Amino acid sequence: MLIRLGHSPDPDDAFMFWGLASGRVGARGFDFEHVLEGIQTLNEWALEGRLEVTAISLHTYPFVQERYMLLPHGASMGSGYGPVVVSREPLAREDLGRIEIAVPGRMTTAFLALRLCLGEDFSYREVPFESVMDEVTAGRCDAGLVIHEGQLTFERQGLHKVVDLGEWWLLETGLPLPLGINVARRDLGAETLHVLSEILHDSIEAGLEHREEALEYALEFGRGLDPALADRFVGMYVNELTQDYGDEGRAAVTELLRRGEEIGAFPGPVRVEFVT
Numbered sequence: 001m002l003i004r005l006g007h008s009p010d011p012d013d014a015f016m017f018w019g020l021a022s023g024r025v026g027a028r029g030f031d032f033e034h035v036l037e038g039i040q041t042l043n044e045w046a047l048e049g050r051l052e053v054t055a056i057s058l059h060t061y062p063f064v065q066e067r068y069m070l071l072p073h074g075a076s077m078g079s080g081y082g083p084v085v086v087s088r089e090p091l092a093r094e095d096l097g098r099i100e101i102a103v104p105g106r107m108t109t110a111f112l113a114l115r116l117c118l119g120e121d122f123s124y125r126e127v128p129f130e131s132v133m134d135e136v137t138a139g140r141c142d143a144g145l146v147i148h149e150g151q152l153t154f155e156r157q158g159l160h161k162v163v164d165l166g167e168w169w170l171l172e173t174g175l176p177l178p179l180g181i182n183v184a185r186r187d188l189g190a191e192t193l194h195v196l197s198e199i200l201h202d203s204i205e206a207g208l209e210h211r212e213e214a215l216e217y218a219l220e221f222g223r224g225l226d227p228a229l230a231d232r233f234v235g236m237y238v239n240e241l242t243q244d245y246g247d248e249g250r251a252a253v254t255e256l257l258r259r260g261e262e263i264g265a266f267p268g269p270v271r272v273e274f275v276t
Contacts, residue, residue, distance in 0.1 A: 002031045003196065006045065006054035008180075009036040010148050011218040011230050012237040013055060016074060018214040019206030020199065028199055038129060039147075039180065040105035046183070053184045053196060057105075058256060059112040062266035067185060069193065070253075070274045073201045073244055074182030076237040077252065082166020082177040083110035084151050086159040087143040088136055093163045097122050099142035104129035109179045110147050112260050113165040120263070133157055147179075149233050175252040176241060184275055193275045204243055245274075 005020075007013040019025040020032060035051060043060040045051060049067040061070065085096065100123045103111050108129075114122075124145075127135055132144040137157050146154055154161070169177040182200065184193050207214035219230050241249045250272075257270045 001029070001192070002033060003053055004033045004035050004051045006035045006037060006042045006051040007182075008039050008042065008055060008148075009221050011221050012076060012234050013180075014221040015207050015214050015218040015234045015238050016204050016242065017200075017207075018217045019203035019210075022213070022217065024206045024210065025199060025202045028195060030196070030199070039108060040129070043105065043107040049185060051185075052188060053182065053200070055180050055182050057107055057109045057112075058178050058181050058253065059109040059260070059265070060107045061181065061183065061272075062257065062260070062268075062270045063107070064183070065271055065273070067187075068183035069186055070272065071182040071184055071197050071200060072274045072276075073197070073204055073242060074180075075178055075242055075245060075249060075253075076180040077176040077178045077239070077241045077249060078166040078236055079176035079241075080167055080170045081151070081164060081236060082169065082179065083113065083145055083147045084154065084164050085114070085143055085162040086133065086136060086146050086154045087162050088139070088159065090160045091143065091162045093118075096143060096162060099123065100125055102127050102132045102135040102141040102144035104132055104145060104147050108147065109177075109256070110145050110165065112256070112265055113169060113177060114145055115263065115265065116256075116259055117163065117165055117168050133159060149229070152229050152233055169256075173252075173255055175248065175255055178249065178252045178256060179237075181253075190276075197275045201243070204238070207238065208243070250274075 043056050046056045046064045103124045135141040136144040166177040
């Protein structure tokens with residue numbers, strides 16, 4: 001059976017899937033095709049159910065919950081760190097309501113967290129995630145919402161941190177901030193979903209057990225990150241919560257979606273359902 005496996009061309013996602021991509025973890029009769037696209041594209045494709053298994057933003061899950069179930073591993077969660085709003089000149093959080101913010105897509109979890117942090121009254125413009133910092137440094141936007149490795153490199157471009165949404169969320173709730181998740185299509189059936197879940201769990205475990213080899217592979221997707229920063233970035237988002245959500249991770253997912261539902265961010269009630 002062909003399983004198209006969608007994930008971002010980023011070092012943390014690459015690290016998670018190294019075990020499978022390298023053959024360290026067996027495919028158990030499946031034919032895996034790795035489909036690498038930016039997270040906003042994967043979010044949009046999930047609306048159509050295009051891929052059997054895919055990474056998406058947690059923010060997108062309520063829009064695709066009829067087609068997909070959550071896999072119990074593969075989440076990118078940061079405890080006390082996460083997407084960062086940056087600016088050219090030093091700003092306070094209160095200033096963000098009166099300026100335009102470059103954002104990497106309305107369906108990203110970073111955007112949902114920004115809405116929860118700032119409220120509804122702020123101006124934004126969508127740009128590709130890799131262009132956010134350039135929009136700010138060039139003066140085309142006053143501030144930008146930075147995701148992926150830009151969280152570690154924005155100071156190199158002379159930008160200032162206004163608010164770290166992972167830090168804000170931890171202070172607000174005491175929980176890590178869940179950002180990216182892996183989902184699998186419901187129509188594959190319970191038995192297939194269970195086996196796929198085991199394979200992807202084993203791929204994450206293989207990367208953590210063979211960190212040096214997996215990190216070398218992940219560096220191919222680092223967009224100029226040096227090895228030390230790539231190692232730090234992978235360590236931030238491939239951790240014990242990636243192997244398994246656990247009670248804390250599931251509580252974080254439930255709370256973020258509950259708050260999103262409260263502000264009308266989704267088309268209807270959210271049903272959180274994991275593959276077993």
